Structures are given as C-alpha cells and as structure tokens.
Amino acid sequence: MHTALIEAAERLSQAQATGQPCKPVRELIARAQVEENAADPVALAYAVQQHNTRLAREQGRRQVGFKVGLTSRSVQQQLGVNQPDFGVLFADMAVGDGQPIAVDAVLQPKVEAEIALVLAHDLDHERHTLADLIRATAFALPAIEVVGSRIAKWDIRLEDTIADNASSGCFVLGSRPVTLEVLDLVRCGMKMTLRGEPVSVGAGAACLDNPLNAAVWLADTMASFGEPLRAGDILLTGALGPMVPAAAGDIFHAEIQGLGGVTAAFAKPQ
Amino acid sequence: MSINISTIATALDQAARHAEPLAQFSTHTPFSLAQAYEIQRVSMQRRYADGERSIGIKLGFTSRAKMQQMGVDSLIWGWLTDAMLEEDGGEVALSRYIHPRAEPEVCFLVGRAIDRPLTLLEAAEHIEAVAPAIEIIDSRYEAFKFSLEDVVADNCSSSGLVVGPWSRNLSGLDNAGVLMRLDGQLAQVGSTAAILGNPLRSVAEASKLVSEAGLSLPAGSLIMAGAATAAEALRPGVHVSVEIAGFGESAFTCR
Numbered sequence: 254m255h256t257a258l259i260e261a262a263e264r265l266s267q268a269q270a271t272g273q274p275c276k277p278v279r280e281l282i283a284r285a286q287v288e289e290n291a292a293d294p295v296a297l298a299y300a301v302q303q304h305n306t307r308l309a310r311e312q313g314r315r316q317v318g319f320k321v322g323l324t325s326r327s328v329q330q331q332l333g334v335n336q337p338d339f340g341v342l343f344a345d346m347a348v349g350d351g352q353p354i355a356v357d358a359v360l361q362p363k364v365e366a367e368i369a370l371v372l373a374h375d376l377d378h379e380r381h382t383l384a385d386l387i388r389a390t391a392f393a394l395p396a397i398e399v400v401g402s403r404i405a406k407w408d409i410r411l412e413d414t415i416a417d418n419a420s421s422g423c424f425v426l427g428s429r430p431v432t433l434e435v436l437d438l439v440r441c442g443m444k445m446t447l448r449g450e451p452v453s454v455g456a457g458a459a460c461l462d463n464p465l466n467a468a469v470w471l472a473d474t475m476a477s478f479g480e481p482l483r484a485g486d487i488l489l490t491g492a493l494g495p496m497v498p499a500a501a502g503d504i505f506h507a508e509i510q511g512l513g514g515v516t517a518a519f520a521k522p523q
Numbered sequence: 524m525s526i527n528i529s530t531i532a533t534a535l536d537q538a539a540r541h542a543e544p545l546a547q548f549s550t551h552t553p554f555s556l557a558q559a560y561e562i563q564r565v566s567m568q569r570r571y572a573d574g575e576r577s578i579g580i581k582l583g584f585t586s587r588a589k590m591q592q593m594g595v596d597s598l599i600w601g602w603l604t605d606a607m608l609e610e611d612g613g614e615v616a617l618s619r620y621i622h623p624r625a626e627p628e629v630c631f632l633v634g635r636a637i638d639r640p641l642t643l644l645e646a647a648e649h650i651e652a653v654a655p656a657i658e659i660i661d662s663r664y665e666a667f668k669f670s671l672e673d674v675v676a677d678n679c680s681s682s683g684l685v686v687g688p689w690s691r692n693l694s695g696l697d698n699a700g701v702l703m704r705l706d707g708q709l710a711q712v713g714s715t716a717a718i719l720g721n722p723l724r725s726v727a728e729a730s731k732l733v734s735e736a737g738l739s740l741p742a743g744s745l746i747m748a749g750a751a752t753a754a755e756a757l758r759p760g761v762h763v764s765v766e767i768a769g770f771g772e773s774a775f776t777c778r
Contacts (some may be wrong), residue, residue, distance in 0.1 A: 326709075440768035442698040444716030450587060451720045454751075456700030458766070459712040494714075510698050510714075510768060 254304065255285035258297060262304040265403045265417050272357055274405035279412045290436045298415035299478075305418065309369050317487050319399060319475070321467040322419040323411075323490025324460045334411050337461065339471055340419025342487060348399075348425045353520040356479075356501040359401035359422030364499050364517055365492035366445045366453065366507035368395035368438065369426055372488070375500050377481035381472040389482075392430035395509045397445070397517040398489050399423045400496060425490060427515035439463050443493040447503055455494030456510075464490035507511040510520040526554045532565035535677050538663040542621050549670040559675035560736070565601050567678065575604040578745055579633070580733065582725050583679045585718045585749025593669050598725075599740065600732050601679030603745060609659070609685045614778045617759055620661040620682055624754035627703045627765040629696070629715055629722040630656035630686045630708075631746040637730045638739035646726035652689035653696060653722075655767040657703075657775065659683030660754060684747060687765075687773030697721040700768040701751040705761050709723055711752035715767060722748040745769055 261278035268275040274300050282297050291297055310316065323329055323337045354362075373391035401422035401507045404413050414420045445453040445482045461467045467490040472482050482488070499505065501522040524722060538545045538627055548554070554562070571577070583707050584590050590597075603692040609615045617623060634651030661682035662669060674680060696715055703711040725748035733740055741748070757763065757777050764774035 407703055435698075437768060440700040440702065440766070442700040442714035442716060442768060444698045444720070448719070449720070451716050452587075454714040454717040456702060456712050456714055458700065458702050458709055462709055508698055509715075510695070510700060 254290055254300060255286070257281040258301050259286040259304065261301045261416055261449060265301070266305055266308070268360065268403035272306055272360065274360055275403055277404050277408055277410070277413045278416050279410050282412045282416065290371055294412050295415060298412040302418050311509045314502060317340055317344045317347065318342040318489070319486065320327060320419055320421050320489040321471050321491045322414065322466050332411050337467060337470055337491065338411070338415050338419050339474060340421040340491065342421065342424065346421065346423040348423050348517070350425055351516040351518050353518055354399060354423060354514055355520050356522065359399050360402045360403055361407060362399050362422055362499040362519070363496040364441050364445070364505050365398050365400065366494060366509065367398050367483035367489050367492055367507065368397045368457065368460070368512065369394045370468055370488045371430070372482060372484055372486045375481060375483050376472040377476060378419050379476055381469050383465050383469060386468045386472065387433055390433055392432050393512060394430060395427035395512040395515040396489055397425045397505060397507050399499065399517060425515055425517045426487070427513055429513045431512050436511045438465060441512065443507065443509050445494065445497070445505055445507040447505055452497045453494035454456040455492060460491040467491045493505070526558060528562050530567055531676060532569065535562070535663050536566045536569045540744050543620055544621050544665040545748065547568040547664045547669050548567065548674045548676070550674045550773040551575050554672055555679055556672055556675060563601060563678050564674035566676070570606070571603060575606045578605050578608065579603045579740065579747070580729060580744070581679060581681055581747035582729060582749045583674070585725055591673060598728050598732065599671070599675050599679050600729065601681045601682060603684060603747065607681060609683050609768065609775055610774050611685050611687050611775070613775055615683065615775045616763040617757060618777050620659065621663065622658050622667060623661045623682060623757045625703070625757055625763050626658045626660060626750035626754045627701050627711065627713070627752055628656045628658045628750055629718060629767065630654045630684070631726055631748060632689060633740050633742055633744040633746065636739060636741050639730065640734045641727050643724060643727045646723055647693060648731065649671050650693065650726060652691050653693055653770065654689045655687040655765055655770050655773045656747060657685040657763060657765050657773050658750070659685070659757070685773050686745070688771045690770050693723065695769045696723065699770060702766045703752060703755065704764045705755060707762070710755050714750035715751055717751045718749040722751045725749055
C-alpha cells in the first residue's frame, strides 16, 4: 500500500483517538493516485478505509454489518456523485435504545433516521436481485444512525468520507422486528422529533427510491470486494430524511410508519 | 406613511386575472400584517363580486423550516375559491398562471361548521374526510419574491388546487409517506408529519385564525393543511402526481 494511503488512514484513526478533527485526506489519496498511476481514487479511498478496518479487527473489534451512505439524491448532488458508498459497523458502535451517547463518542455528530435490515442468509452471489434481498432479510428495525466526521468542519469530498468509514459514528436500533410482507418500505413516513418538534421528515423512497435498492447495491459491492454479506449482518440502508446536527443533551425520537420508534439520547454535559 | 389598501388590492386582483406579475409593494410602501389581511379581504371581495365563491381556506408556513426561512413564528392563511379548483386526473392550463409551482398537501373536508377555536381533540370531530391534494401556488410578485406582508396581501399565493379521493378514516395521517412525482420520476419525498407534526393540528390552527378574524367555516368547506415538502416548478406537458401512503393519489397534467 502506498505510504500516502497509510498516512491518510493514520490521520483518521489519530483524529478518532485524540478527539481532534483532522485535515481532509483527499490530497494524500490524490498523491497516491498520481504516483501509482491509478485510475480510480474511489478504490484508493476504500483501501484507506479497509486498512483501518483490518486494524480494528486485529484489535478484536467485532464486525456486525455495514452502513450505506450517500443514498439521497440531494446528498449525491452535493458531493457530485451518482452512487452510494459504504462503511463498516462494529459491535462497539451499537448503542441501546434510549441509552446515553457520550458526547465525545462521535466527532461532530449528526443524526439520521433509517431502516435497518438484519439478514437471515448469506448473500454471496456476484449480482443480487431484489428478490434475493427479500428472501435473505430476517426482519427490519427502525434505526437512528449517528454519523460523524473525523475531518474538521465536515469539509469532505467523496474520497474523504469513503476513507473515513463513510463518516460512521454509532447507531441505535429499535427492538420490534417487522418482516417485509407487512412493511411498505417505499411509502412509509418518517418523522424524527427533538422535544416534540419535527426536525427531519421523509419517507422510505428518499433512500434510492427504495431502501432495498441500497441493500442490493451493498450486496453486489461487498461481493466484488470478496467480503459477501453474511447471515446476522445489520444493514443500515440510508437516511430517509435530512440529517440533523446533534448537541449534548439532545434526545431524538424517530418514528417510521409501520416500524415503530427508536430513541437516540445524547448525554447531558457534565 | 399611509398606504392605499384598495389600490394594492386592485393591483393584486388584476395581476391574478391577467397572469401578469407585479413588483412587491412592501419594499417601497411598508404595511403591517393586519393591513395585509385587509388587502387580502378587499382583493377577494372583488372576486366574489364577479361571481366567484369561497370554498375554504389554505394555510401556509406550516413547517418549522419554512417559518425559519421566512423569519416568522406564525402561520398564514388565504382563501380558496371555486375558480381555483382543478379536476383530479385532469388537465391544468398553465396559461392562467404566472410561474406556478406544485406542492403536495393534505386536504380536509369540514363536516361540522367550525365557528370557534377548536382543540386538537375537537378538530377531528369537525372533519368529515381527508384527501391527498396538490396545491398550485403562483405568486403575483415577480420572481416569487415577497415579504410576509406581501404574500399575505396576495392571498398567500393561492391559485389552484387538485383534490384526490376522500377517506373517512384519519388514522395514520400523522406520519404518512408523501411522494411527489413529475412524469413518474420522484421529485419530492416527505411525510405528512412535516405539517405541524400532524396535519390535524392545521385544523385546530385554522379554527383559531378564522375565529380571530370573526368568521367561520361552514360544513363542506375545504382546508388545505399546508405543504408536506418543498414546491416543484411546473411546465407545459408535465404530469404531476402526489401519493400519500394509505390515502391514495392525486394527479394532473399541465397543458
């Protein structure tokens, strides 16, 4: 691996360890691209992410699934991209429903409400269909993803966020499993409130027209990375409404039509 | 500085009739919100004198985001008339509009006259049915640029509405997915929760606003509860549809 990519990975992991956001890593990725005469900066950005994922696994962190990011048209337009990205979820990123989230656990936190799918079967084909995903899904749960950026002021381009594990922070799952035959993944309304005020609203279709489209993309992508999705994996499929900055003491409640609710509670300042 | 309510009301009425935009008034002739509602009233009187009939009211600024964007903390309201009704599933001639935009909405049918301020609990009892709807807003001001007072004077940009099928059951209305498509392509995605957290709150708010104005809404009136997402500009030939999860669809084609 090019030294610039290792430097990028270290810069990001340092930011997490010290709680001090860092400079973007896109220049490092661009340098590696030029010096390696590589065609695709996105592949190099994923190499940075995978470097840190490997280290995390070596430290004994348990991988429990993936998040799909950049699934809304407006966010894709903002970043000038036309496809989603993914990040890895670890067990230590899961926070209990309504349990306090330490303010310093996630740098520059923002919240978004999503549909989580939990898999009953492996998805190890090269290409997957919607039917494959429906058959492989054990159940859906409402989720709040707390995204964060190791990069100062969220000054990110596509390569930065991919290298930074798709800006993942932590996540909260609701606890009533709902199977897909009783859920309208496209038309379900989403309301996320803060002190009763709707701060983010949307519907299932905001995620790539259908959250299952994001899941199909992820299944194909992970297969192409040689790490197919496995039974038990949690898939955070992507935001159903705009993301909202979170501050200490904020308690967000997300309600998804047909799925129920989930609460992300940020700890009060000491 | 004194303003001439009748002059502004006439100018706005003419602009609406001839689909010709005006410069906003408040920049050179400031007026109060109360005066704005008076202009709105006088302007609507001209239409009623010509045979138009009131069919209900619409609310605006029903989302927190919109209130913040406009720097206000209250709702606004305007009148709907029979001349504004467009047929669900029909064609809408854009020639009578200046720069029309479509917004997905929820429309209520008043079952019992609303003649006093209602609580949220009472509001449901006064509603006969609810429908997915599309409001066609069309500011009479150039480039859709206006102050709070300007837009109120302009009857809150009311111009057209399309109302879909009625449902008598209101359950699930507080957080129903809203999908607006242009030519079949998803253009806006949201939830009815964007309307004051629950569109039924718009009925309670409407009852207060109407009562404060010393008026009432008879049975059979329509209440357009407010936009569930941002608006989309219309152009000839485009097919517009709005689906509200569990409540069906409303649609029209621009001509």
